[in-house]
Amino acid sequence: MSDLLAPPAAEPLPRTRSSTSRAVLLAVGRSSLVALGTFLIVVALWLAIIYLTGVSPYVAKGPLDVGDFLFLDEDAVANRAELGANLAVTLRHSATGFAAGLGVALVGAILFRLSRTIESALMPVATLLRSVPLVALAPVIILMFGFGTDASVAVIGGIVVLFPALVTIVFGLKNASPEILDVVSVYGGGTWTAIRKVALPGALPSLFAAVRVSVPGAITGALLAEILSTGDGIGRAGVEFATQAKFPDLWAAVVVVTVLSLALYQVVQVIEAVVLTRMGMTGRT
Numbered sequence: 154m155s156d157l158l159a160p161p162a163a164e165p166l167p168r169t170r171s172s173t174s175r176a177v178l179l180a181v182g183r184s185s186l187v188a189l190g191t192f193l194i195v196v197a198l199w200l201a202i203i204y205l206t207g208v209s210p211y212v213a214k215g216p217l218d219v220g221d222f223l224f225l226d227e228d229a230v231a232n233r234a235e236l237g238a239n240l241a242v243t244l245r246h247s248a249t250g251f252a253a254g255l256g257v258a259l260v261g262a263i264l265f266r267l268s269r270t271i272e273s274a275l276m277p278v279a280t281l282l283r284s285v286p287l288v289a290l291a292p293v294i295i296l297m298f299g300f301g302t303d304a305s306v307a308v309i310g311g312i313v314v315l316f317p318a319l320v321t322i323v324f325g326l327k328n329a330s331p332e333i334l335d336v337v338s339v340y341g342g343g344t345w346t347a348i349r350k351v352a353l354p355g356a357l358p359s360l361f362a363a364v365r366v367s368v369p370g371a372i373t374g375a376l377l378a379e380i381l382s383t384g385d386g387i388g389r390a391g392v393e394f395a396t397q398a399k400f401p402d403l404w405a406a407v408v409v410v411t412v413l414s415l416a417l418y419q420v421v422q423v424i425e426a427v428v429l430t431r432m433g434m435t436g437r438t
Contacts, residue, residue, distance in 0.1 A: 364425075
């Protein structure tokens with residue numbers, strides 16, 4: 154009888170850890186395959202545009218041309234140094250816009266969840282600003298925050314990130330389980346407690362989706378800010394390459410920015426796969 158009442162031996166724990174590790178590896182492998190497929194599709198489209206549109210080889214450069222420019226030409230070291238210096242500036246601007254846009258989106262989504270009045274008052278403004286082209290807003294932003302300042306970079310880059318991230322995070326917060334929210338309310342928890350304990354952890358898939366979307370958006374915003382405001386980085390260099398007919402430099406800059414966007418997107422996707430798999434949230438949106 155005592156054997157029947159004895160607690161079960163803790164054997165399943167190693168198996169659980171092993172199955173979790175396998176699930177994480179599968180998720181990472183799946184994300185890597187998707188990234189590889191995306192890269193191959195981009196290269197195929199690149200080659201198709203060059204060879205099927207009849208663009209002059211003087212203007213259109215293929216993967217081999219870009220490889221020669223960056224690694225095989227006699228000026229390859231100088232080319233990489235110039236491109237790397239501009240890329241470092243663009244990365245800094247991208248990080249500024251990413252942090253500003255995603256931070257405002259997260260705070261705004263929580264405020265919308267806390268108060269329907271705030272949501273009703275601010276969501277139409279956000280929708281209106283989203284419909285206005287950023288190029289039209291840029292002169293006003295530059296006048297308000299200064300030409301070439303980090304503040305103008307944060308606002309221009311942040312606007313590109315803000316609206317898609319805001320919509321995605323709001324959607325995730327609204328998908329919190331009503332039953333668990335009722336349990337929090339029954340035990341005396343307020344709206345903020347429900348958001349902090351239930352809605353935010355449950356919105357992790359949507360938060361990661363917002364981060365994934367924001368990564369290329371932040372780079373796009375940084376390029377736009379560099380063209381319109383700061384006058385440096387890959388954005389401004391690309392304009393100068395085009396006007397000076399430096400097409401190898403231009404194509405190399407485009408390729409490096411594209412590869413960087415895909416790589417950062419893949420890093421976020423791998424982190425998302427690992428975190429959601431370990432939390433048992435795979436398959437959720």
